[in-house]
Amino acid sequence: MTIKSKRNLYLYLAIACFIGIIVIFVDGYLGIHDTIYFTLRERERTVGEVDYSIKYVGGDEKVVFRYELDNRRLLSYSTSIQASVWKENEKVLDLFSQDKLIIKPFDKAMVEWTLDSEELQAQGFYAGNYTEYTVKIERNGVERRIGVTYR
Amino acid sequence: MRNYILYGFGIALCISGIVYLAAEYVEYLSDWGKLGCLILLIGLFSFLGRHFQELGR
Numbered sequence: 001m002t003i004k005s006k007r008n009l010y011l012y013l014a015i016a017c018f019i020g021i022i023v024i025f026v027d028g029y030l031g032i033h034d035t036i037y038f039t040l041r042e043r044e045r046t047v048g049e050v051d052y053s054i055k056y057v058g059g060d061e062k063v064v065f066r067y068e069l070d071n072r073r074l075l076s077y078s079t080s081i082q083a084s085v086w087k088e089n090e091k092v093l094d095l096f097s098q099d100k101l102i103i104k105p106f107d108k109a110m111v112e113w114t115l116d117s118e119e120l121q122a123q124g125f126y127a128g129n130y131t132e133y134t135v136k137i138e139r140n141g142v143e144r145r146i147g148v149t150y151r
Numbered sequence: 152m153r154n155y156i157l158y159g160f161g162i163a164l165c166i167s168g169i170v171y172l173a174a175e176y177v178e179y180l181s182d183w184g185k186l187g188c189l190i191l192l193i194g195l196f197s198f199l200g201r202h203f204q205e206l207g208r
Contacts, residue, residue, distance in 0.1 A: 007205035014198035017191040018165060024187050025172045028179040 030072050036137065036144060037066040053147035059128040063115040063148065065095075067137060071103040078102045079140045083113055085120065085148075086134045092125055095135070115148065126150075162199070 036047035038054060040063050057063055071077040083096040096113035103109045115135065117127040125133075127150045137144040169192070180188065 003205060003208065007202055010198045010202035010205060014195050014202060017195035017198060018169075020191045021169060021172070021188050021195070024180065024184045024191070025176050028181065028184050029176055033179065 033070040035068045039064040055149045056151035066112050068110045070108050074105050082138045084136050
């Protein structure tokens, strides 16, 4: 192998590594991404981690959830969305349900619902003294869980 | 000399592009994707280094 072709080989390998990095980023960016926001005491936060927990909700407070779906594909995305409150693996309360949500390619959709402590108490469930509930959000085979602790 | 300026400009653009991608989109990468990027980044700088080493001979 001549010096020039060897030199060029290293340059081509460097370019291949650069293209590989770009491909990994593009692959990560494309797809369906969801983000959950919640508002408690006039402050909006993003649910980022896998096992996120909202602490501490007062017995008379409301938590407003916003669920954003981002379709970064070339095709439309159709899904159903259900949000519910669970305690010890049993459903306590339905918060939100939509059978068919269609999102156009490279578009976003947002749904919103409220977790009302008084509604929970009306169903006969205690909301205070560090009781914990789980808010489950389900869409086409994907489930997100958020812990909610009342004080 | 002009070639070296162009090389330097190209490398600066390449690095700033990767830094921009990392800052904006790293949250969408899986752990395997991050590892792959790290390995490819090491490869990128190693091969660039070898290329310039050969160029200087």
